[in-house]
Amino acid sequence: MSSPLLSLSGVGRHFGALKAVDDVSLEVPAGARHALIGPNGAGKSTLFKLITGTLPLSAGTISLAGSDVSRLPEQQRARRGISQTLQHSSLFLTQTVQQNVLLAAQRHHSSRRSLVPRRQAAARERVAALLSDVGLAGRAATPVAALSHGERRQVEVAVALACEPRLLLLDEPAAGMSPAESAQLVGLLKSLPESVTLVIVEHDLDVVFALATSVTVLHLGQVLLTGAPDEVRASEAVQEAYLGTGRESLFLDGSGPAHLEVS
Numbered sequence: 610m611s612s613p614l615l616s617l618s619g620v621g622r623h624f625g626a627l628k629a630v631d632d633v634s635l636e637v638p639a640g641a642r643h644a645l646i647g648p649n650g651a652g653k654s655t656l657f658k659l660i661t662g663t664l665p666l667s668a669g670t671i672s673l674a675g676s677d678v679s680r681l682p683e684q685q686r687a688r689r690g691i692s693q694t695l696q697h698s699s700l701f702l703t704q705t706v707q708q709n710v711l712l713a714a715q716r717h718h719s720s721r722r723s724l725v726p727r728r729q730a731a732a733r734e735r736v737a738a739l740l741s742d743v744g745l746a747g748r749a750a751t752p753v754a755a756l757s758h759g760e761r762r763q764v765e766v767a768v769a770l771a772c773e774p775r776l777l778l779l780d781e782p783a784a785g786m787s788p789a790e791s792a793q794l795v796g797l798l799k800s801l802p803e804s805v806t807l808v809i810v811e812h813d814l815d816v817v818f819a820l821a822t823s824v825t826v827l828h829l830g831q832v833l834l835t836g837a838p839d840e841v842r843a844s845e846a847v848q849e850a851y852l853g854t855g856r857e858s859l860f861l862d863g864s865g866p867a868h869l870e871v872s
C-alpha cells in the first residue's frame with residue numbers, strides 16, 4: 610500500500626460544548642479517491658475546513674506527505690498542494706472561462722513572474738490544456754454566466770487544478786446537478802491523473818459509490834467506519850446511521866449506483 614498523502618490524527622473541532630468533529634484519525638493514500646459521507650450534521654464540512662485550514666483545530670494534527678501542516682494558514686497549505694472546490698461557486702461570472710482559470714494560475718504563481726510575456730504564453734497553453742482535460746476546450750471564450758450549472762462545476766475543477774494540487778478537496782461537487790451532469794462529473798474526476806489525490810464530501814451516494822476507492826463514514830463528529838465502498842455499503846452500523854434520511858436503500862441490496870451511467 611502506498612504511503613499516506615494526508616494523515617489526520619486525533620483531529621477535533623469544538624463549537625462551545627458541541628463536538629462537531631471528535632477525535633478523527635484517518636489516512637488517505639496518494640492517488641486515492643476518498644469520500645467523506647455521513648448524515649446531515651455529521652461533521653463533514655467542518656472536517657473539510659479543518660483540512661484546508663479555513664478553520665483552526667481544537668485538537669489533533671494534520672500532515673501532508675509526512676509534514677505537519679496543522680498550524681499553517683490556508684494560503685500556505687494551498688502552496689503545499691492542497692486545493693479545493695467549494696459548495697458555493699467562487700467564479701467571476703462576467704469573465705470568460707479562460708480568464709477565470711488563467712487568473713487562478715497567475716494567483717498560484719508569483720504575480721511578478723507571471724507578467725513576463727514568455728510566462729504569459731506558457732500560462733495560456735497550460736490553461737488550454739486544463740480546459741481540454743475538463744471537457745471545456747470549446748468554451749474558453751464563453752462568459753461563465755452563459756454556462757450551465759454542470760459546466761460551471763467543470764470550470765471550478767479546472768480552477769482548482771490550475772493550482773497544481775497534490776490533494777484536491779471537493780465539497781459537494783454534484784450539488785444541484787442532473788443525473789447526466791453528475792455522470793459527466795464522475796467521468797471527469799475519474800480521468801484525473803493519480804498524481805492528484807481526491808477527497809470528496811458528497812451527499813449524492815450514487816456519485817460516491819461510482820467514484821470512491823475508499824470511504825469514511827462520519828456520524829456525530831466521529832468516524833463510524835473507513836473502508837472499501839462495498840464494505841461501507843454492507844455495514845449495518847452505516848445503514849443505521851442513515852435510517853430516516855431517505856438514503857437507506859443504497860446500502861441495503863449492494864446493487865450499486867442506480868442512475869449513474871459513467872462512460
Ligand SMILES: Nc1ncnc2c1ncn2[C@@H]1O[C@H](COP(=O)(O)OP(=O)(O)OP(=O)(O)O)[C@@H](O)[C@H]1O
Nearest residue numbers: 624627628629647648649650651652653654655656
Ligand atoms: N460555525 C459553527 N458554529 C457552531 N456550530 C457549528 C458551526 N459549524 C458547524 N456547526 C455544527 O457542527 C455540526 C457539524 O456540522 P457540519 O456542517 O460539519 O456537518 P455536515 O456533515 O457537513 O452537515 P451537512 O451534510 O448538513 O452539510 C452541526 O451540528 C453544526 O450545526
